[in-house]
Amino acid sequence: MKHVLIPTKLDAIAQEILSAKGFAVLQDADTALAELVKAHPETEALIVRSEEVTAAVIDALPNLKVVIRAGAGYDTIDTKHARRRRVDVMNTPGANANGVAEEVFALALACYRHVVPGDVTTRAGKWEKKKYMGRELHRKTLGIVGLGNIGQLVAKRSAGFEMRLLGYDPVISAAKAEDLGVKLVDLPTLFAEADIVSLHVPETDETRGMVNRDLLGRMKKGAMLVNCARSGIINEADLRALKAEKGLLFCNDVYEADAAGPKSVADIADVMLPHLGANTREANSTAARRAAEQLVAYAEKGVTTYVVNKGVPDGLDEAFQELAYHVAAVARQYLCGRAVHQIKCSFYGNLGPYAKWFLAPICAALSPEFDPLQDPEEAQMYLAERGIALEIRGTDESKHYGNSMTIDLSDGDSAVGRVSVRGTITEGNIMISRINDFDRLYFMPKGHALLVQYTDRPGVLARITSACADADLNIEDIRAPRDSVYAKALAVLKTNAAVPAAVVERIRTEIQPDVAIAISIP
Numbered sequence: 171m172k173h174v175l176i177p178t179k180l181d182a183i184a185q186e187i188l189s190a191k192g193f194a195v196l197q198d199a200d201t202a203l204a205e206l207v208k209a210h211p212e213t214e215a216l217i218v219r220s221e222e223v224t225a226a227v228i229d230a231l232p233n234l235k236v237v238i239r240a241g242a243g244y245d246t247i248d249t250k251h252a253r254r255r256r257v258d259v260m261n262t263p264g265a266n267a268n269g270v271a272e273e274v275f276a277l278a279l280a281c282y283r284h285v286v287p288g289d290v291t292t293r294a295g296k297w298e299k300k301k302y303m304g305r306e307l308h309r310k311t312l313g314i315v316g317l318g319n320i321g322q323l324v325a326k327r328s329a330g331f332e333m334r335l336l337g338y339d340p341v342i343s344a345a346k347a348e349d350l351g352v353k354l355v356d357l358p359t360l361f362a363e364a365d366i367v368s369l370h371v372p373e374t375d376e377t378r379g380m381v382n383r384d385l386l387g388r389m390k391k392g393a394m395l396v397n398c399a400r401s402g403i404i405n406e407a408d409l410r411a412l413k414a415e416k417g418l419l420f421c422n423d424v425y426e427a428d429a430a431g432p433k434s435v436a437d438i439a440d441v442m443l444p445h446l447g448a449n450t451r452e453a454n455s456t457a458a459r460r461a462a463e464q465l466v467a468y469a470e471k472g473v474t475t476y477v478v479n480k481g482v483p484d485g486l487d488e489a490f491q492e493l494a495y496h497v498a499a500v501a502r503q504y505l506c507g508r509a510v511h512q513i514k515c516s517f518y519g520n521l522g523p524y525a526k527w528f529l530a531p532i533c534a535a536l537s538p539e540f541d542p543l544q545d546p547e548e549a550q551m552y553l554a555e556r557g558i559a560l561e562i563r564g565t566d567e568s569k570h571y572g573n574s575m576t577i578d579l580s581d582g583d584s585a586v587g588r589v590s591v592r593g594t595i596t597e598g599n600i601m602i603s604r605i606n607d608f609d610r611l612y613f614m615p616k617g618h619a620l621l622v623q624y625t626d627r628p629g630v631l632a633r634i635t636s637a638c639a640d641a642d643l644n645i646e647d648i649r650a651p652r653d654s655v656y657a658k659a660l661a662v663l664k665t666n667a668a669v670p671a672a673v674v675e676r677i678r679t680e681i682q683p684d685v686a687i688a689i690s691i692p
Contacts, residue, residue, distance in 0.1 A: 171235055171469040175213040177203045178221055180240055181451070181458035188462050191470075207231050215469075217461050218247070220428060225251040238465055240457035241266050241448060242319070243372075249479040249543060260464055260476040263548075264319040265457035266448030270398050271323035273447045274368050275331075277396055277421035278307060281441045307331040313364030314352065316371035316399070317342045317556070318539060324368055325350040336360045339556075340502075341537040343511045344582065346557025354509055362388040366396060373400035374538040375692075383408040386418070394419040398447045401425050401435075410438050423447050479543045486524045493600050494528035494575060495542060496615040496691060497593035498535035500602055501579045503689040504589040504621065510536060511582030512559045519573035525562045529553075532577065574603065608651040608660040618690050619662060620669045624683040626652055626659040633680055634661050641673045658684070 174188055176197040185195045193215075198206060203221050207213065207230040216223065216237045223237055225248050237247055239261040249259045280286060284302035291298050309332050314321045317339040325335055329351075337352035338360050347354045357380075361367060367389070371377050381395070381404040389395070393416070397404060401424045409420065421441045425433055428445050435442065448457075467473035474480065482488045502510070513532065517525050529549035534542035540552055553560050565571075574594035581587030592604040593615070601612045605621075613619070622634055631650055638645055647664040669688035677686045 171214045173210070173212045173233070174215045174217065174465070175206060175210055176217045177201070177206050178217070178219040178240075179454075180217065180219060180461070181455040183455055184217060184240070184458035184462040187459065188465065191466050193465075193469075203227060204230075215465055217465070219457075220246060223247040223252075228252055228255055228257060236260060236465065236468060238262070238461045240454075240461040244478060249541075253479045253481060253543070258468070258474065258477045259479045260461075260468070260474075261478055262457050262460040262464065262476065265460050266453045267319040267323050269450040269453035270320045270370075270447035271327050272450075273398055273423060273443075274324050274396050275307070275327060277398070277423065277441050277443070278366055278394060281394060281419050281421050282307065286441060307333065307366075309333065310365040311336060311363055313337070313360040313367040315339075315357070315360065315367065315369045316539070317347065317350070317352065318370060319555075320398075321368075321370040322350055322555075324370065325352050336364055339509070340507060341510060341556050341558070343557035343559075344509055345511070346555075347509075349557070356507065357385060358388055361385040362390075364393065365390065366394045368396045369399040369403055371399055371403060372539040373402040376538050378402045379405045381405060381409070383412065386412045386416075389416060389418060392417045392419070394421065396421045398423045406434060406438070413438050474545060475547050477545055478541055478548075480545045483524065483527060486527060489595055489598075489600070490521060490524075490573065490575075491528060491531045491542070493593050493595055494577070495531035495535045496600050497575060497577045497591050497602065498532040498579075499691050500593075500605070500615050500689065501577050501589045501591040502536055503687055503691075504591070504605065504685065505579055505581060505587060506685070506687055508581040508587045510558055510579050512561070512578075512580040513553070514561045514563060514578040514580075516563045516565050516576040518565050518567065518569075518571040518575065521573055521575060522565060526550075528575065529560075576604075605660060605662075607653045607656070607658075611649050611651060611660075611662060613647065613649050613662050613664065615689075615691050618665045618668045618688070620665060620674070620677075621685065621687050621689060622661045622663075622677060622681075622683050623685040624659055624661075624681055626657045630659070630681050631661055634663065634677055637673050637676050637680070638663065638665065638669070641670055643667060643669065643673070 172194050174193050174195045179199040185197050188195050207227050213231045214233050214235050219240050234257050236258045242261055242263045244261050247259050252259050283304040288302050311334040312328055313336045314324055315338050317337050335352040336355050337347055338357050386408055419440050420438055422435055422439045423443045423445055526546035529546050530544045531542045533540040533549045533552050576592040578590040590606055593602050602615050603612055624630055644666040645663050649662040652659045668690050674686050674688050
């Protein structure tokens, strides 16, 4: 592998490293990517920043072996088509994190101290000192939504301002958060208590529009919202409706499209930048160096640590990776939002040798920011960075569980914060066979369901189904096993639509269950 194409303004260090190793490198940031790939079909490796690597680009390069994103996010690359073409896609996670973390404070300070209008008016010969009374970051409460690489660095960089730190992350452990000096809270509490809220989560189906009227309405008067993550996380209409009423400040660096033209938030942003978070010399250099070093290791030694679209090893049916995702997803939702502190897994039958290949789907079930196509090593690193203990247990094959798996999650604090779920594949269908001590469930964990665990007594199941009927929910399937030892019962109702929060709340009020949750799994 010798022909490398870099169609972007990447630090020269990448070309220097690769050229020194004998690679033929073409770097051209001025010519359109479509033209470059047409002119250079010999390309075997492609290093990009924000360029879109579509199926057409991949198909135009018959010798392509690897695409490296010099940065963390790779949503601009068609990873699935790349896998179909046996092209590996790599990223350099964390390379840009510090640049984005520092930008949070640059935006906050610029907004608090009126840097932009102060500069403009002073240059115009005015002296509006009284007009620009500012505020200080010192000892403010900072709420960090998402404690991945960037969120953790934001927490660390805040030390000089002696800020009180609140954090929300459904995956990070309490111990890891404590090491960072962050108090874990739920989202409503974070928005209610923070002077500044900084967003650091990916845009997914779960996070899109999550910053809505409810959360914004809880913010203090004059509080600040900083978005250096993705534009879709915020419901702009809700922010527009509440901004003046609550005197909210809004600093923004992300948009639906990274391109010239009108921006929908121009009327509500106090400070806005053209997606400059990772646009630092240092971040560019770090990403370039790491991309080049990863390519050298990939070409010379076959190192695939940062490949994000790996397939499955020979001998493993990928349906069992999907099973791992669904078992972990049910367990995750059963914990009702508690932070996961520990994961214990058992893989029975022929699944034992492939244990590590189930870690990425498990991580993807725990957090939408983790792609299930990432490799096992990245999954292990992801868990370690968040302080989540992982144990892959030995198995007793005399139990004759067949090809099945058990995933236990714990918040590390109480018996209530623990759940054990077993799953298997029966006649080609993914099945949950056990939740805690409720065995022989065999329900398909796809679509919408209501799970209610309660003290067993007559009439409870009827009240649960009545609550669903009153909400016009059609019940497609019911499983209701009983634990006679502890006089407990579990009702699992598959429904034709998502179970509204009001139904869950009604059930909690009427029957006082141990657990009552609505789950939705794609």
